[in-house]
Amino acid sequence: MLFDRTVPRSLVHRAAVSEVFLTDLCVTGENTFQVGAQWPRAHSFYSPATLPRHDPMLFAESLRQATLVLAHQVFDVPMDWKFLSHEKSYQISEGALVLGDRPADILFAVTTREVKRRGGTVSSMITDFDCYRDGERVGSASVRWSCVSPAAYRRLRGGRDVPPPVTGVLPAAVTPQSVGRLSERDVVLSAGADGHSWQVRVDRDHPVLFDHPVDHVPGMVLMEAGRQAAKLVHGRTDLLPVGCRFSFERYVELDTPVVVTALPVRSEVPGALGVEAVFDQDGRRVARGHLDMLVCG
Template structure:
């Protein structure tokens, strides 16, 4: 049975302890969604407390939820060279965390089950990213569709998300995901989940000034011959992109690579990914080279620059993305 849980505990007992609360009357109201503290990190699969952006959960009905989040004024990785806007990738990570939160806290998906993102789309307005001298309190309005249930519980769904700041809609997204038990995951991975493989050798990073990055470790691409082709740099020591050991390349690493490829293609280091559509076809292995290719694409919004990014590994496409890049004057 779905539980209207809003109070968080420090261990898995929270999955069995419902807490009833009052909920906002309309989408966009933030008066009763709290921003006082972050939720327990294990609910969003993070090892570092500093990487948790979510602050609260409110249940409206069995398929509708509101999630509070806060975007910091500065972040060690999700940051722009210009200091007048938040990094749009904060929305992508916030959506990822929010989906995990409702899966565990509301739909009772066990904490050790493995999640797979199948399709992810998100977008944000330039105005919604503007800095105003304080952290940004964000409200996600989430509606679940096509919920898949088995005797063992919920195994996937499609989630529509609206993103609000100070009561004003600034963006949104959609995520389709599935999850499996540890035993099923081990069979799907052919035992690769039992140990973390060494990544393929790191190539020389693309010059950081071309993509607005100051630190070479934050560059996830190395150049290849051909002009519009790069190789993915998988640095498992990166404290944000690899917050904890995993057996495959995380989706957020691929999203960051797509952003950096789009910046290189547009030729503007400060260009912003204001819309992104991603399809994940299969797991991206850590120990095999991944080739990243940029192709032209029509933008979804007039005035932006469209870029299609394709990820190939072992001769097969493993992920595809289309981005709208806004050139900042």
């Protein structure tokens, strides 16, 4: 497995080379693969501001990129097809997140299952991951996703497949320090009225969360909103999302408010604090997630 260069940015649907974390892909069997990734010691967004650790959201973004590379390179999904993430989950150990004296070289052992095709082209599958760092298994994950042709996507979106114009101003952000951020630009929640619900701040000029123009709010924005809401619910910033289970039920539109409501729940991860987050837009549930937030010193 090579870690000396990134895969082409087009394969992971990124405009900036700096946002590509994958380095290699090897086919090891009929439905098994290995994917290499490198996590930087610091990143403009995926870095816990107050904790000397790799950000677990690097894991989540690497999963997104790995499914795209497999789809295009192995399953011959055309580059212009549109992808839909339905469910994403991961678990990772705190040891996997320790900063060393160089970037972390990560190996994903990948298995695909429930592969479905339409007209000879893959239309959906579940992709399972085992995550290794320095030969030690440190995490696991699963992604259920599907893809459609551009024409099918236009029909699916009902005319909303073109990004609407940016109008108005962003709602006021919660204090960056309250969600473990240094800059207001990286805050994705506005001030809430009851301590459990916040409007998601959709900053389409953010260079990482909106690396390129899209017609809906990306899933990584919702996951980040869930992470920040979890910190507010528990009133502490020394928390890392070492476990996540998210389901994305509808497209989240860019031009109407989306609200996240988060409540503390029991976590099955020792030393972690659990949070359930639900996302609503125009009176409809659009996504939900569970986060296990580990207390880290």
